[in-house]
Amino acid sequence: MSSTATPVAQSAPEPASAGIESAPETAPAGAVPGGETAPAGTGSAGRKAATDYADYRLVPARHPWRWVGTAVVAVGVAGIAWSLATNPRWEWGVVAQWFTAQSIVNGLLETLKLTAISGALGFILGFILALMRLSASPLLVSVSWTFSWIFRSTPLLVQMLLWYNLGYLYEKISLGLPFTDVRFFEAQTTTLISQFAAAVLGLTLNQAAYSAEIIRGGILSVDQGQLEAATALGIPAWRRSTRIVLPQAMRAILPTAFNEVIGLVKGTSIVYVLAYSELFYTVQVIYNRTQQVLPLLLVATLWYVVITSVLSVFQYYIERHYSKGAVRTLPLTPLQKARKFLAIHTPATRETSQERGTR
């Protein structure tokens, strides 16, 4: 576009002024197509002066197919919604009845508690493991590697049951000097490892093994020059990690980390093997009694959807926070987009009414 226009303007120093004068004449009679065809039609680029388009209005490109696509998707979604709403076998009444029942809410709170605790502990431990793995010490590297190797190669279910049945393997847990009789602390394993403790232990250690790799990947994605520059400036090691490397690593870590957390929300349902009454176990107990299997599974599903949606919103804003400086201009938040859309498409706006008039 511009490449055809510029040579015309540059190679015709004299008629340029004439071109400006002629602009008002050609403008009313559909100047844009005229201006575009003129250089190609006449062939000699030197003669035809550039019309002065300075006071023409700019019209952004339109995307009609996007609207078609949107319509198709909308019809599809409406169809699914209609079938969900009208098929009586979904038993929405039963779903509604159980959705906020006390036992379900209690189960939900347990699920959230497990997710929060093992998620937080898992990522903290994972961070430490990642730093160990990246350290210069061969000992720390191999300890970290072995940890990940063991916990990633054992099924979570087996880990859970092992922790819960630790009392069978070791009757007592004690803290003392090895190979002597000195004991600072001693307890029955079964009293120490409750269902809750077994669940948290299993989920945390497993989560740590995976998040260690995610965090390590994020740290590796940061350019080596960043560390070098920080070192050359005399910035201390801890500050280099937390202020320079980690914030940049976060961009690579966050999407996968949220994947993990969302996976963990539903992954907690595995603790049903310990008869731990989180959301999924509670639902199972209820439908075994009432035989309303599908509606109760829907209740659980809907709650998982709610949690995931809330997490996704958090994810959006946290990712946005860490993209500071990584993109030239931050993308608009949905709220800002909505405001902009309204500002442009309000019928009262002057531009819009003018545009309608010309088309």
Next chain:
Amino acid sequence: MSTALRPAAQTPPAAAATDAESTRGLVEITKVRKFFGAAEVLKGITLTVEPGGVAVIVGPSGSGKSTLLRTINHLEKVDAGFIAIDGTLVGYEVRGRRLHELREKEILKQRTEIGMVFQNFNLFPHLTALENVTEAPIVAPRAGKPRLSKAEARERGLELLDRVGLKDRAGAYPRQLSGGQQQRVAIARALALDPKILLFDEPTSALDPELVNEVLDVIRELAKSGTTLIIVTHEMGFARDVADTVVFMDQGQIIEQGTPREIFTNPREERTRSFFSKVIEPAFNI
């Protein structure tokens, strides 16, 4: 060279302080060797840069220029030889007949006296121009100087950004700046710790030709300020202008060194001559 070191180490503290003032930024590199695996990248480099002097290092790619610069602030450990700044060893201390490597914290203190500017800027992309400049003065442990408060660092940072002509861009993130502007922020960042010595590793090589001069102008100003500068560059015209000493390196050795006039117009060594014929003439003959 080793005799020059002894007096500074033996003089009583009071005398040493005044001595340090007068010799602020003396760099002595002595018989430095560096290996990467089996490859010897620095083959016994000896070089002295006087306080406030400007040394420009030139030479073909891969000749060890960057490695030499990086040994000066101990980003790269030497395998033999030593480097001293104002008579103090960099990265090591003498105990008996041995040089023991200093602890990280001590090395960081030494590094705050040596600013470094990189070819690809290495600005922190998630921090604004001003935050890039103020980070180190707030957190870096400095020898004999207190850390700056945030307010002090901010004031000093704005002053430095003003000095490189970017005060009005203080709030911009590096990606919102042109290459030349980014490199000027990087220079301000290196100046923020008030270093005795500044190292430049091809500061204009990553820049579009029309942006080179804005950066070179800033360095020219610094050359007058009394800070010792050691600059690796391929800008021969600039080297001629600004250098007290031009050092020509090839294959890990200093082939010759001298004033710009000596090196550019009357190089003694054949290797120097052939290098300049490749670097300078094609540019002028176009």
